[in-house]
Amino acid sequence: MSAHATAPPRTRTLRPHLGSLAGAAILGVLLWRLGTGVFLDGLRRIDAGTLVAAVLVGVFTTVLSAWRWCLVARGLGLRLPLVPAVADYYRALFLNAALPGGVLGDVHRAVRHGRSAGALGRGVRAVVLERTAGQAVLAVAGVTVLLTLPSPVLTSARHTAAVLGLGTLGGLAIVAAVRMGRTPGRTRRGGALRASLAASLAEARGALLARASWPGVLLSSVLVLAGHVALFLLAARAAGPAASGASVAELVPLALLALLAMSLPLNVGGWGPREGVTAWSFGAAGLGAAQGLTVAVVYGVLSFVAALPGICVLVVRWYGALRTRRRGQDDADDATGPSPEVTVASEDTEATEFPEVTTDRYAPKASTSPASSFSPFSADASEGRPMTPESV
Structure with missing residues (x-):
């Protein structure tokens, strides 16, 4: 009983880390089979010119990606200027x-934009749709290139596509069988789910396929994909003579396979499936x-270098938030009121402003209190008492 009670929390704890664990496992297998020398050799082959070219390619792809995000957000009714979008995109990368x-x-990026716009749900959906548009263009281009261009991995890709097609048909058959056996209560819940899905699809069509947005979304997605392929070709040229001697027509299908593998949520900071698929595809191509x-x-290092301007955005935003917090603290200190010394001075002023209240009504007069006089000749002669030695 206790084992069953403790199993779900453990499952919920491990579930967010399954992708990272899978990516780490893939890297571990590659290190075991190929050794660490391959990684070190890739790092040694990167020079300054390659790094500068990677940064320039990163500027090109990041600006276009931020523009695509602006178009999708505008289609959802959210305002997003291009310059802040570029900064947020660099930080996200x-x-x-x-x-x-x-x-x-x-x-x-999604949560921050949604909160600043006052519409968290639409802000999150804008980022999801923006990334979906890029992945859709990648999938269409990848499948088209792999199935049309002559490539050593074409046969394997066709077999994989056939297996995926059969798996999809089997899944559709299972879904149809489940729908036929639904109870009325489940049917009503399914109707509500279909209505919600239809509303989401309508919103996606309005954001991605509207006349004012779809040309820009398509153009930016194609250019961003071209930039990623160019970065892969740059990495291949810097990796060694075996890869640099291959033609562009041979490397483009391999690059698309690597980019498709990167889209899988089974990685550690982007590392894992990309390395496994690239090693397999180069082996199949005879490279x-x-x-x-x-x-x-090399591609992973260049991608990280292309995203390094995001550090500048993080530092500038952190310093700006720190200055704003300090300025707010100073304003709060100025608005707390007068200091304790000022308060004491105001009380003394109030006491001297009304001296008759504390002196004339409640304190005895000095002329009628001989014992309290500081001078032995303080008695007043007009009171009719003679000055005697005793009084002195």
């Missing part, structure tokens, strides 16, 4: 590359699995 999972930067792993390592 850096967080995606530096943190496990590869999506935490996008989550932060060597070790060379493919070297290309993947």
Whole structure:
């Protein structure tokens, strides 16, 4: 009983880390089979010119991605200027590359924009639709290139596509059988789910397929994909003579396979499936699995370098928030009122402003209190008492 009670919390704890664990397992297998020398060789082959080119390619793809995000947000009725969008996108790219999972930067970007716009749900949906548009263009381009261009991995890709097609048909058959056996209560819940799904699809069509947004979304997605392929070709040229000697027509299908593998949520900061698929595809193309792993390592480093401007955005935003907090604290200190010394001075002023209340009514007069006089000749002669030695 206690084992069953403790199992669900453990499952909920491990579930967010399954993708990172899978990516780490893939990297571990590659290190075991190919050794660590492949990783070190890839790092040694990166020079300053390659890094500068990676930064320039990153500027190109990031600006276009931010523009696509602006178009999708506008289609959902949210205002998003381009310059803040570029800054937020750079920060998201850096967080995606530096943190496990590869999506935490996008989550932060979605929540921050939604809260600032006063519509958290639409802000999150804008980021989801923006990323979906890019992944859809990648999937269409990847499948088209893999099935049309001559490639050593074409046969394997066709077999994989056939297996996926059969699996999809089997899944549809299972869904149809389940729907036929539903009870009325489940049917009503299914109707509510279908209504919610229809509303989401209508919103997605309005954001992505509207006349004012779809040309820009399509153009930006195609250009961003071209930029990622160019970065992969740059990594292949820097990785070694085996990869640099291959033609562009041979490398483009391999690049698309690597990008498709990167879209899987089974990575550690983008590392994992990309390296496994690239090593396999280069081995199938006759270029060597070790060379493919070297290309993947170089591509991962160049992608991280292209996202490094996100650190500047993080530092500038942190410093601005710190200054705002300090300024607010100073304003709060100024608005707390007068200091204790000022309060004492005001009380003394109030006491001297009404001296007759404390002196004339409640204190005895000095002229009628001989014992309290400081001078022995304080008696007044007009009182009719003679001055005697006793009085003196």
